[in-house]
Amino acid sequence: MRRGLWLVPVWTTVALVLAADGAGVAGRIVGAALVEGRPYEKLAYLSDRIGARLSGSPQLEKAVQWTAEEFRRDGLEKVWTEKVMVPRWVRGEETGRILAPVQHELALTALGMSVPTPDEGITAEVVEVSEFEELHALGEAQVRGKIVLYNKPIFREGGRERGYGSAVGLRHAGAIEAAKLGGVATLIRSLGTADFRLPHTGSMGYEEGVPRIPSAAITAEDADLIHRLLASGEPVKAQLRLGCRNLPDAESANVIADLPGRERPDEIVLIGAHLDSWDLGTGAIDDGAGVVIVMETMRLLEAHGLIPRRTIRAVLFTNEENGLRGGRAYAENHKDELDRHVAAIESDAGSGAPLGFRVSAGPGGEDLVREIASHLGVIHASQVRTPGGGADISPMRSAGVPQIGMWQDTTHYFDYHHTAADTLDKVDPEDLRRNVAAMALLAYMLAESEEPLPRLPPRQQ
């Protein structure tokens, strides 16, 4: 904090200098993005014509090629791909049913990276918990041989206690914790905020030395039904068949495009999003939106000759969803340049109206971003909060690279996230343009700023 206080005045000065000539540039960038931006057209191609882009799929590789070509068609001269080996998990057939005390088909979907069930499925009694504490309280005596249902509802605007983040740990570690107590499979109430009998997939993990048990997400409705049946005191028996498989890793790539800086081309403002998606929908909001916001930012700056001091680098990461291999590979491949990465900005929260930015930077950094964001009042995107970041850029954290997440309105994001309903119609073309305006302005101004954004101090890395 002392260092922070010392730095603030410096940053205030820089910010004021920026503001002086900032308004003119801001008008050009925001105006261009709103009036002539074509992110929706790019997204329509990615979502409709290429479709779902699960790691290891031909569609993801088609997306790698198309985005690289599209960067070039948009006039960028320095475009390349960097090979990344990615998991190849495939879904297969999947069914589930309650066998007793009633017969009821479960609408379910395997969690990404789950092992399959045996061909004949797994049939067992269900025990229900809403937190790991409850699971541990049940202990091995009540868990061994059972299917564990993690049943924790989440809510729109649920925040830390009742939002997505409050339950995602159950999805990630649920199979591990259940298996440690002898559980034979897990079901999880879909991490979603709507009620349309729609299962939400997502990634899950295993731990070395702990049995790998199959895991699927069921719908909110079916989780509620099991809850009511169990509440009556009767045992609930269910059957689960998952045909998913882990195949050998496949070749994929990060797609990278540079808009070289006019004075300090070796200093880099990175803007990123992830190219892969889950397989159920067409990956329009997660993260097709982010991808085209990045692509269109590059096209607009290039087309208008808005070349700042530093390089702006677009990175379309592969394999965020089930591995983060793209993000890790980028940080590893570029480790020698990371001290010259002055900021990493990620858009991976859908296509809702931009509200501003979420920032993790060194002391004074938030103020600089706030000053830049002040030019976005016209599109109501001036809010700045800390902390911030994004999954793909997080491997650069330990090198001190400041992390910024595009902050979108996510009220309805988790209605559709990781489902078959993540499709183009969920995206408002005007909101998408506003997001391009916000990202383009931030990237340009951070790349133009005389002094770079303060780096993350060690205690924040």
Place this chain on the structure above:
Amino acid sequence: MRRGLWLVPVWTTVALVLAADGAGVAGRIVGAALVEGRPYEKLAYLSDRIGARLSGSPQLEKAVQWTAEEFRRDGLEKVWTEKVMVPRWVRGEETGRILAPVQHELALTALGMSVPTPDEGITAEVVEVSEFEELHALGEAQVRGKIVLYNKPIFREGGRERGYGSAVGLRHAGAIEAAKLGGVATLIRSLGTADFRLPHTGSMGYEEGVPRIPSAAITAEDADLIHRLLASGEPVKAQLRLGCRNLPDAESANVIADLPGRERPDEIVLIGAHLDSWDLGTGAIDDGAGVVIVMETMRLLEAHGLIPRRTIRAVLFTNEENGLRGGRAYAENHKDELDRHVAAIESDAGSGAPLGFRVSAGPGGEDLVREIASHLGVIHASQVRTPGGGADISPMRSAGVPQIGMWQDTTHYFDYHHTAADTLDKVDPEDLRRNVAAMALLAYMLAESEEPLPRLPPRQQ
């Protein structure tokens, strides 16, 4: 109209008489329904424990038995069933995909009563229309050999022009009109008002002498995608496989319970709903809600000794969804009593908050219902509109039986209607109790009223 004007003063008088002692009874009925009504508990059993109740299924017959027993457990002494033979259409496996210009899995579901495709499916180009006029304009040259997609979006509060009713004709007659021009199958954009990649089933028909072609509903998202692909000028090729089958008719029954009137037991106020449901969800809103509103109305009046002049008869109709056999059988079996049916009231618009009643009666009838509804201001259910009715009671129309539909808030009804998401959680227990209050008061007062509700004149039958 002249006859109407003559009758109005008479009815106003009757209404005022009713109102005088009406307030006390209304308080008892509404109070009891709100405070001690247990419709949700009944619905939980019907929806969770019995589940989907498609005609011909064992679940529907379980529902017949359970509701008859439940009427008796609730103290009704005159309870019986009347046999009805019903269609037995079963769904089977169903898949669809776009084959060109992209590969895309369609989320679809067969329309009820559709014939199957051949085992190898039907593969053909898709032509898209939004109305029959457009289909006819295309003519046989452009329809023969094709799959016809009826793509007409509907909207919440869409009214006559853009609501459910504006498109349901496409579902009912779509296969007939397409087949007349040589179409090989039809797809219809789901008649739904939400966007969660959820197909909505529903009934469809065939015509003697016209080839029977398979018909399925696709999701709004997939209909939009096909629209965008066609808009690019490229042909869209799709494949459709439906395993549905029509089996021989099965035995089912209407369930009937009487609360005999204290003065004129041979005059009847009928309250009804339908016991069957589509197979995808658990039939909670369509029409489990109506069923338990009727059941609870009977239980409350019986439990409180609120025995009006005339008989109140509950009828739980079988096979509304794909045949209307229950409604037709009732009208036929009871044709000699229909001149003594003073009103038929149906609840088949879900479990939303009651708004009032929709009425088709002879001149002055609407005013009487309005007077009765005026006692429902406390639950905001005082609105009365004309015309009104319900599918199951419509076969009594031609005998002049006044028709009244419970008028519920249906803002979100068509989000879930005929889908896998028609489940118990969609129902608000308090709204359900309010509906019981509204139906119980209306039934009681119509059965108590000195003069019966004016019958439908021939021109309205």
